[in-house]
Amino acid sequence: MDIRIDKVKSSKLPQTDLTKIPFGRVFTDHMFIMEYKDGEWQDARIEGLKTLPMHPANLTLHYGQSIFEGMKASKNEEGIPLLFRADMHAQRMNASAKRMCMPTIDPDLFVEAVRQLVYLEKDWIPSDEGSALYVRPFMFATDEFLGVAPSESYKFIILTLPVAPYYSNPVRLLASTEYIRAAKGGVGEAKTAGNYAASLLASKEARNRGFDQVLWLDGKEFKFVQEVGTMNIFFVIGDSVITPPTDGAILKGITRDSFLKILTDKGYNVEIRPISMDEVLDSYRRGTLKEVFGSGTAAVAVDVKEIGYRDELIKLSPAKDSLAQVLKNEINGLRSGKIEDRYGWVEPVYEVEKV
Numbered sequence: 523m524d525i526r527i528d529k530v531k532s533s534k535l536p537q538t539d540l541t542k543i544p545f546g547r548v549f550t551d552h553m554f555i556m557e558y559k560d561g562e563w564q565d566a567r568i569e570g571l572k573t574l575p576m577h578p579a580n581l582t583l584h585y586g587q588s589i590f591e592g593m594k595a596s597k598n599e600e601g602i603p604l605l606f607r608a609d610m611h612a613q614r615m616n617a618s619a620k621r622m623c624m625p626t627i628d629p630d631l632f633v634e635a636v637r638q639l640v641y642l643e644k645d646w647i648p649s650d651e652g653s654a655l656y657v658r659p660f661m662f663a664t665d666e667f668l669g670v671a672p673s674e675s676y677k678f679i680i681l682t683l684p685v686a687p688y689y690s691n692p693v694r695l696l697a698s699t700e701y702i703r704a705a706k707g708g709v710g711e712a713k714t715a716g717n718y719a720a721s722l723l724a725s726k727e728a729r730n731r732g733f734d735q736v737l738w739l740d741g742k743e744f745k746f747v748q749e750v751g752t753m754n755i756f757f758v759i760g761d762s763v764i765t766p767p768t769d770g771a772i773l774k775g776i777t778r779d780s781f782l783k784i785l786t787d788k789g790y791n792v793e794i795r796p797i798s799m800d801e802v803l804d805s806y807r808r809g810t811l812k813e814v815f816g817s818g819t820a821a822v823a824v825d826v827k828e829i830g831y832r833d834e835l836i837k838l839s840p841a842k843d844s845l846a847q848v849l850k851n852e853i854n855g856l857r858s859g860k861i862e863d864r865y866g867w868v869e870p871v872y873e874v875e876k877v
């Protein structure tokens with residue numbers, strides 16, 4: 523499908539300070555948009571970012587058929603925009619779409635839309651270390667109908683926004699023994715809006731108790747670790763780096779997958795297996811719990827400095843050269859072309875010649 527481009531007359535970029543950007547509030551000039559109707563995606567275009575009129579009976583507002591992705595574009599020293607694992611994001615978007623009974627998108631079209639939008643907005647890519655152009659593809663139902671049924675029409679939009687690192691300091695986590703994020707058979711593996719809405723109360727209560735985020739445990743026994751609100755989680759115990767398996771209730775993080783490959787390549791003893799809070803506490807008491815860190819597109823890698831669990835408080839002292847920092851530098855280096863891409867994850871974006 524051809525992508526039509528209708529550029530804005532004047533850019534907001536000259537009035538934007540790319541070195542001072544709160545996450546998620548500053549948007550570039552354009553967005554990609556297309557509609558699904560009569561069984562196919564139609565009218566792919568890039569146009570000025572604008573608000574959308576919406577009928578109050580829009581299905582998404584009532585029953586939450588909404589999914590999204592989060593990816594990042596950076597630029598190399600020559601100023602060429604680089605995408606990181608865009609194909610994986612296309613795949614995960616389609617996996618979320620299938621789970622939420624929504625139409626899939628041809629992965630080539632998904633990646634081409636990201637490429638063309640990122641190329642058009644390349645001057646918005648911040649150059650500060652760790653900053654990037656965050657790319658937010660999302661899809662939502664647009665039928666005007668109050669019956670509980672899959673919508674027959676959808677919009678797919680891609681927003682781009684310059685961002686600084688999501689967390690600038692090590693975080694404190696509270697392992698929730700009251701709320702759960704997901705259970706097997708549910709929608710935990712899908713990147714769907716409701717998963718994030720369902721996390722808000724627990725996050726708010728955790729913050730009221732002085733923590734930054736919730737550490738989610740399994741929905742059956744509150745025993746096994748799942749993930750953090752905005753990230754997957756890793757534990758360094760003795761010589762092993764352990765992360766829980768994505769068993770249907772945990773998001774299949776693309777940064778998680780990248781870390782697993784990098785760690786294995788570097789010769790670490792990587793274990794993908796269930797890990798219980800009892801094991802984490804036990805290793806802490808024995809002095810073998812060396813590090814805990816989260817991984818995610820927005821966060822990249824962030825050290826954990828405290829975990830509250832029932833009456834216990836695990837306190838860690840993340841070092842400047844922690845494994846999380848090593849991995850973060852590796853990913854940021856790959857993303858910005860400073861580290862050679864041995865994996866085929868990084869793709870330069872060039873202008874598309876229109877005929």
Ligand code: COI
Nearest residue numbers: 592593752818819820821
């Ligand atoms: C991301 O890391 O890109 C995410 O989607 C998390 C987000 C909710 C900030």
